[in-house]
Amino acid sequence: MNFIAFQDAFQERDVIPVNDILKRFPDFDTRRLVEWQEKGYLQKIINKFYSWTNRPISEDRLFFTANRLCHNSYISLWSALRWYGFIPEGVYQVFSVTTKQTHNFDTPLGYFHYQHVKPDLFFGYRPIGTSQREFLLAEPEKALLDTLYLNPALRDSLDIDGLRLNMDIIAEACTPDTLTLYAQAYQNKRVEKLTSLIIQHLANG
Template identity: 60%
Template sequence: MANRIYRNSYISLWTALSHYGLIPEGVYQTYSVSTHKTKSFETPIGEIIYKHIKPALFFGYRIERWENKPVLIAEPGKALLDTLYLNSHWRDKADIDGLRIDWSILANIA
């Protein structure tokens, strides 16, 4: 559904990081990036949040099948890059450590 509300979008950020097991937290919203404006929608299946990125940064995603439907989702490294790009207030190692990224998983799937 997230790819259909905003056509130029792919699932990324916390949703993709959780999907790949890169963060230990469960994510209850669907986070996507889009070339459209930042916006969120409340749907029957939950909240979908879109964050705006520049068209030049709209890459690094692939098609996966969820419930037998094609879904555009960021590749693991791109989900991390999108997260860092959209959270430019993070400044140092402590901020990055706070993400609790499992770097061993990233090394094995990237």
């Protein structure tokens, strides 16, 4: 198969898994992928996942890619906090939560970090984006609580202050009832305490 046929089949795709190539072209010779990389047509993201070279990198593309590189994951933690405007700092990695083991991918597109949670905590996310780039993103409340839970060094009001959370934006995006309900699911007294502190901040304006 020549490159033109391959391009016609996958040009709309940001992430091209080898399995999808073989489903579409069962006789495909994977040595072509090496050849097309050398010519600068494609780049390997990680083993068995490819993308187009020189395609613009955007936040939604990175989030979409993160979902595709690890099934059973959704965007959360610092990436989701930044997406919602809850923190002022830029985030230069893509943070996700997964039921799989904690792991990382250092790729030509960027650094992807996946943090393990038990299946009981794999909830509170929703699809965001377009039909071409739809990805799973933590709900505002869940992004906050994942961050509290997966950063055990956060223990008191001083630590909450250190996060430099934009409480005005959080008050618009989150409800105290949902924060309380979700916090109970973690069955973690530290998370419940920190959630109560955040709710107090929101109540005090």
